[in-house]
Amino acid sequence: MGLSPEQKRFYDDNGYVVIRGVLSREEAEEYRRELHGLAERLQKIQEIDATWSSVRQGGAKKTVILHCHDVQFQSAAMARLIVDPRITSLAASVIGPNVQLHHTKMFIKPPEKGSPFPLHQDYPYFPHQKNSMMAAVIYFDDCPEEKGCFRVVPGSHKLGPLPIQQDDLSLSPEEWPIERATPLPGKAGDVILFSYLIIHGSGLNVSNEARTTLLIQMRDPTDPPTVKAHESRGQGMMLAGIDPSCCTTRVVEIEA
Ligand SMILES: O=C(O)CCC(=O)C(=O)O
Known part of the structure; x- marks a missing residue:
């Protein structure tokens, strides 16, 4: 479990790595059903389209992306998945043994009209001091390029934080059109770390x-945010290892 030395080297050089077949097709199908069920329930009571404003403004046709934050509070299967050692060991290969949750996000791009994501870095939404922050994207269905698969600009993590031009904090679409990024098609059960x-x-x-x-x-639990932003209910949960700062925090609380 975890990344092989070659995969870790690839991640360090490119800022991402694709790990094939982390979940079986059967498991992926079960989680897929779970998320579609969640989307159906949520849609009955609220708007769950999370299409970015720059996509809405620029797009000729109305597109949709169904979204839910912190799915582990909605589904026990999702709570089990985020602590699954097959996933957390991949993150631990990058961050170190202590892996702390920042947030989770379900995305369902409906057929024929699933919204794109403009090119962006995640840094400006929740900047952290040591830049340990990373994510795992899990494909629950086969994802060829035409399904709007995940795309990256390999090696661009080495550019550091870039200037933002759009209100939604994405990069200038003139300078960074989606075609500049490499598509990462995959199969159900594949994971992308970035x-x-x-x-x-x-x-x-x-x-x-x-x-x-x-x-x-x-993130690494010893990597603090530099601004108070993007806080959410599940933030701070340990997915692997321990939070070494907890004892200090508790002592301060008791003394106060
Ligand atoms: O799921 C995707 O296609 C992209 C998601 C993304 O870029 C993000 O949430 O930051």
Whole structure:
């Protein structure tokens, strides 16, 4: 379990790595069903389209992406998945043995109209001091390029934080059109790990099937945020290892 030395080297050089077949097709199908069930329940009570404002403004056709934050509070299967050692050991290969949750996000791109993500870095949404922040994207269905698969600009994590031009904190679409990024098609059960500094996004789903993914955002617990932003309910949960700072915090609380 965890990344092989070659995969770790690839991640360090490129800012991402694809790990094939982490979950079996059967497991992926079960999680897929779980997320589609969740989306159905949520849609009955609220708007769950999370299409970015720059996509809405620029797009000729109305596109949709179904979204839910912190899915582990909605589904026990998702709570089990985010602590699954097959996933957390991959993150631990990058961050170290202590892996802390920042947030999770379900994304379902419906067939033929699944919204794209403009190219962006995740850094400006939740900057951290040591840049340990990274994410795992899990494909729950086969994801060829036409489904709007995940895309990255290999090596762009080495550019550091870039200037933002759009209100939604994405990069200038003139300078960074989606075509500049390499598509990462995959199969159900594949996982992509990526740094929060890498330039990434994804295209429109023009296929006749939904694209279903979970994104797990993780950090080293000793890497503090530099601004108070993007806080959420599940933040701080340990997915692997321990939080070495907890004892100090507790002592301070008791003394106060
Ligand atoms: O799921 C995708 O296609 C992209 C997600 C993404 O870029 C993000 O949430 O930051």
